[in-house]
Amino acid sequence: MLWLYRFSFLFVLVILAPRYLWRMRKRGGYAAKFSDRFGRHGGLPVKRGRVKRVWLQAVSVGEMLAIGPLLEGLIRDGGVEVYLTTTTSTGYRVADERYRGRVIGLGYFPIDWWWFSRRAWKQIAPDMVILTEGERWPEHMHQAKVRGVPVIAVNARMSDKSFARLRRFGFAADTVLGGITQLLPCSAQDEARFRELGFPAERMRMLGNIKLDLKIEPLAEAERVRLRRELGLRDGLVLLGSSTWPGEEAALIAAWMAARRAGVECWLLIVPRHAERWAEIERVLANARVTFHFRTEGIAPAVVDVAVADTTGELRKLTQLADLVFVGKSLWPNEGGQTPVEAAALRKPMLFGPAMSNFRLIADELAARGAAIVVADPPALATAVTALLRDAARRDAMAAAASAWQRENVGAVERTLAAIREELARR
Numbered sequence: 001m002l003w004l005y006r007f008s009f010l011f012v013l014v015i016l017a018p019r020y021l022w023r024m025r026k027r028g029g030y031a032a033k034f035s036d037r038f039g040r041h042g043g044l045p046v047k048r049g050r051v052k053r054v055w056l057q058a059v060s061v062g063e064m065l066a067i068g069p070l071l072e073g074l075i076r077d078g079g080v081e082v083y084l085t086t087t088t089s090t091g092y093r094v095a096d097e098r099y100r101g102r103v104i105g106l107g108y109f110p111i112d113w114w115w116f117s118r119r120a121w122k123q124i125a126p127d128m129v130i131l132t133e134g135e136r137w138p139e140h141m142h143q144a145k146v147r148g149v150p151v152i153a154v155n156a157r158m159s160d161k162s163f164a165r166l167r168r169f170g171f172a173a174d175t176v177l178g179g180i181t182q183l184l185p186c187s188a189q190d191e192a193r194f195r196e197l198g199f200p201a202e203r204m205r206m207l208g209n210i211k212l213d214l215k216i217e218p219l220a221e222a223e224r225v226r227l228r229r230e231l232g233l234r235d236g237l238v239l240l241g242s243s244t245w246p247g248e249e250a251a252l253i254a255a256w257m258a259a260r261r262a263g264v265e266c267w268l269l270i271v272p273r274h275a276e277r278w279a280e281i282e283r284v285l286a287n288a289r290v291t292f293h294f295r296t297e298g299i300a301p302a303v304v305d306v307a308v309a310d311t312t313g314e315l316r317k318l319t320q321l322a323d324l325v326f327v328g329k330s331l332w333p334n335e336g337g338q339t340p341v342e343a344a345a346l347r348k349p350m351l352f353g354p355a356m357s358n359f360r361l362i363a364d365e366l367a368a369r370g371a372a373i374v375v376a377d378p379p380a381l382a383t384a385v386t387a388l389l390r391d392a393a394r395r396d397a398m399a400a401a402a403s404a405w406q407r408e409n410v411g412a413v414e415r416t417l418a419a420i421r422e423e424l425a426r427r
Contacts, residue, residue: 005138005175006114013113033092036085036108039119044083044105047125052424054082055126057109060091061312062339063132066155066211068098070130073417075102080424083124085109090275094313112137121147127427130420133157133186141179150181150423154416155210157186158193159336160357166197173197182423184416186210187361205419208412209362214345219320228321231307232293232300237266237389240322240348242315243273243338245329249281251378252326253288253306255385264389268306271318273328273338275310319346323395324388327352331378340366344406349398351375351384371402 047053054074058064064086074080082103086092095106110120117139129144129151131137136153144151158166166173177183177199185191186209194204219227228234239259241252249270256268272281278294285292285306293300295309309318319325325343329336330353337356340363344350350372356363366372373388375381388395 002138002142002175009113009139013111033108036120037111037116039110039116039123041083041105041107041110041120041123044124048081050079052080052127052427053104053125054080054128054130055085055124056082056130056132057085057087057135058091058095058132059086059109059135060088061094062211064091064094064098065313065316067132069213069215069413070154070210070417070420071099071102073413074420077421083107083126090312097313109137110140112139114139117143128152128420128424130154131156131180134159134162136176136180138175138179145179150427151179152182152184152420152423153180154184154420155186155412156183156194157190157358158197160360163193163197170197182419184419186412189361207415207419208409209341210412210416211339211341212345212406212409213411213413214341214406216316216320216342216345219317224321227317230299231269231295231309231321232302232304233267233269233307233321234303237264237323238321239266239268239385239389240319240325241268241270241272241328242319242322242325242343243328244270244326245273245334246277246280247333248326248328248331249284250288251331251381253284253290254378255326255382256306257288258382259386259389262386262390264386266323266389269309269318269321270306271309271315275312278308278310281308281310316342316346319343319348322348324348324385325350326381326385327356327372330355331375331381337363340372341406344371344402347399347403349388349395350402351381351388353377353381366402366405369401369405371398371405373398 058067071082074082083105084095084099084103085107086095087109100106110116121143126149129149131153133155134157141151183194183199183204185194185206188206191206239256252268259266290305292306292308293304295311319342325348327338327340327350329338335355336358339359340350354374354376367374373384375384
């Protein structure tokens with residue numbers, strides 16, 4: 001089966017390479033360390049005696065932020081050094097800002113084809129591999145297996161699409177899951193899905209979602225005032241579009257305008273999921289005939305209607321300015337949803353569309369607890385925004401419910417660290 005994967009992967013890689021190269025160029029930031037993709041991970045220090053080398057892969061910004069406590073715990077234990085890889089340029093920037101100096105190196109994850117993966121493995125020579133969330137690469141895990149290196153999948157989840165595909169093509173499940181030594185699902189639903197696909201129960205433990213163990217440093221009042229001034233936002237209520245995708249900026253502008261027409265003094269802050277969409281977002285704003293400012297252009301010279309934070313790694317800080325948060329990638333035609341966890345941890349009332357499949361259980365729990373409201377479409381979003389911005393008491397109740405939900409779901413980081421320590425001790 002592995003040989004079929006290798007052949008198929010190479011064929012698909014050749015077909016899709018132009019598209020991915022175009023996306024890389026559009027998003028930018030991929031030129032540096034581009035050879036990492038082909039397995040060149042040189043410049044690492046020589047392995048030291050009994051110090052275990054862990055290769056930790058976190059695909060993008062969300063995962064890179066979530067692994068912070070795990071990384072700190074491993075380093076604090078001593079006897080462990082970490083080589084950290086990511087897949088996206090935004091993930092790399094976050095890793096560079098937060099973890100450089102605490103890990104032995106930062107790199108991009110190699111293309112999962114035999115020669116590239118084998119080359120990376122020879123140069124990195126890890127004693128353990130940790131994969132986060134949906135990262136399950138057959139060649140990567142095969143290289144671990146032939147070397148006798150354990151693979152731990154932390155905060156593991158199985159999306160609706162992946163589950164449907166693997167259930168339909170059952171023969172592929174072993175290729176995707178067979179090389180995992182320990183599987184640590186982030187929810188009971190994910191655990192049930194992995195079990196249905198045939199993963200052995202004795203190698204699986206549901207330890208909870210590490211993304212819920214958030215410790216976000218609150219902004220001081222002076223910092224909040226400075227940040228609002230930099231963005232061009234006056235005093236008043238702030239509606240935040242968190243990690244928005246195409247179509248959602250227009251829906252948020254319409255919702256904000258509806259609130260303004262209803263007499264609510266409020267401002268709109270948009271944080272797009274992909275900053276390189278700035279030209280598209282600028283056209284939407286210009287067509288709406290509103291004043292706006294992009295954060296990458298520096299400090300706003302005047303007060304604006306809409307601030308666009310087209311930056312990376314600032315969402316947790318910017319969320320603290322919000323009075324109401326819309327969670328992106330949740331309105332049609334988008335699908336999957338972005339994480340609502342940061343907003344919950346920061347006591348923010350939330351709105352999101354029905355397309356939250358990547359966070360279905362979390363979204364359902366938040367809605368059931370009264371911490372969030374599901375809006376079916378842009379008109380429903382506008383109605384809900386106006387109603388909530390006019391109702392401070394309801395926003396406060398939603399914020400309290402969100403905070404209570406987050407507090408009740410902490411502890412996954414320590415449980416996950418314990419599982420990693422156990423495996424390291426066995427090795």
